[in-house]
Amino acid sequence: MNxxxxxLEAKLIERIVERRNEIVSxxxxxxxxxxxxxxxxxxxxxxxxxxQILNIxxxxxxxxxxxxxxxxxxEGRKLLMEARDEVSSSVFEEVEKRLRQMxxxxxxxxxxxxxxxxxxxEAASAMxxxxxxxxxxxxxxxxxxxxxxxxxxxxxxALGEGSIRLDSKPIPTMGGVVIRxxxxxxxxxxxxxxxxxxxxxxxxxxxxKTLGVI
Amino acid sequence: xxxxxQKLLDGAESEAESKVTEAQRRAExxxxxxxxxxxxxxxxxxxxxxxxxxxxxEEEKAKKDAAKILKEYRKKADETKKVxxxxxxxxxxxxxxxxxxx
Numbered sequence: 045m046n047x048x049x050x051x052l053e054a055k056l057i058e059r060i061v062e063r064r065n066e067i068v069s070x071x072x073x074x075x076x077x078x079x080x081x082x083x084x085x086x087x088x089x090x091x092x093x094x095x096q097i098l099n100i101x102x103x104x105x106x107x108x109x110x111x112x113x114x115x116x117x118x119e120g121r122k123l124l125m126e127a128r129d130e131v132s133s134s135v136f137e138e139v140e141k142r143l144r145q146m147x148x149x150x151x152x153x154x155x156x157x158x159x160x161x162x163x164x165x166e167a168a169s170a171m172x173x174x175x176x177x178x179x180x181x182x183x184x185x186x187x188x189x190x191x192x193x194x195x196x197x198x199x200x201x202a203l204g205e206g207s208i209r210l211d212s213k214p215i216p217t218m219g220g221v222v223i224r225x226x227x228x229x230x231x232x233x234x235x236x237x238x239x240x241x242x243x244x245x246x247x248x249x250x251x252x253k254t255l256g257v258i
Numbered sequence: 259x260x261x262x263x264q265k266l267l268d269g270a271e272s273e274a275e276s277k278v279t280e281a282q283r284r285a286e287x288x289x290x291x292x293x294x295x296x297x298x299x300x301x302x303x304x305x306x307x308x309x310x311x312x313x314x315x316e317e318e319k320a321k322k323d324a325a326k327i328l329k330e331y332r333k334k335a336d337e338t339k340k341v342x343x344x345x346x347x348x349x350x351x352x353x354x355x356x357x358x359x360x
Contacts (some may be wrong), residue, residue: 120330139353
């Protein structure tokens with residue numbers, strides 16, 4: 045074999061080996077692509093399955109969430125309501141304190157005797173009739189007793205007629221009056237506590253609005 | 259010489275075919291396994307089994323959300339309690355005016 049044919053043979057072997065490697069390499073690439081595509085398919089199948097499972101158990105998961113979040117919402121709303129009540133109550137407590145001071149004569153800016161007279165006239169006017177028996181606490185009874193003549197005149201002026209009598213038995217109240225007719229068939233409660241209670245139920249929302257808590 | 263080289267090429271073709279066939283077999287096996295697993299999971303979920311992890315995860319998420327909600331309400335409640343003095347006074351005067359006879 046001459047040198048030329050040896051070189052030719054070597055080149056041929058080299059080309060065949062290259063071709064062989066190329067065939068194997070291409071097959072490996074294809075195999076890899078097949079496996080990659082399969083892995084992708086598997087992921088899609090798993091994702092689809094998870095989605096279907098979520099649909100199946102969705103109502104159960106929603107129930108779990110509603111139970112936990114709902115409880116928190118409820119607790120939160122209760123906290124907020126309690127805070128509003130606390131602020132609102134502090135207003136009515138302050139008013140009660142101020143009314144007590146007025147009734148006890150500690151607030152010099154208020155003539156509580158005049159307040160009592162207005163309470164009597166208001167009650168008598170609402171009740172109707174011409175004879176009224178006035179009940180009050182010991183301190184107010186003393187004032188009313190000392191000023192009965194003037195009070196009678198004021199009532200007469202306001203209502204046209206009407207006689208006023210004091211019940212000497214004191215009632216437990218911070219101030220104000222309870223008025224009844226002669227036979228006790230009509231009673232009008234015009235104590236400060238009673239008025240405060242009634243005002244509270246009437247304007248509590250307005251108070252909350254004024255406070256800026258609603 | 260020519261015969262040996264041809265054999266080498268034939269061997270390569272055969273090796274290549276076998277690699278691709280093996281990959282296809284494995285791919286089919288993977289997909290079939292994934293399908294079976296998915297089907298089993300779905301069937302279990304329909305019977306209410308095997309969803310503990312999902313429920314636990316939802317519980318954890320809901321607990322975090324619930325804590326956030328409560329924190330917001332607490333903040334709001336604290337702010338509600340801080341009423342400016344002038345508003346408080348205005349509210350007291352409003353009630354007093356209504357309680358005292360005119």
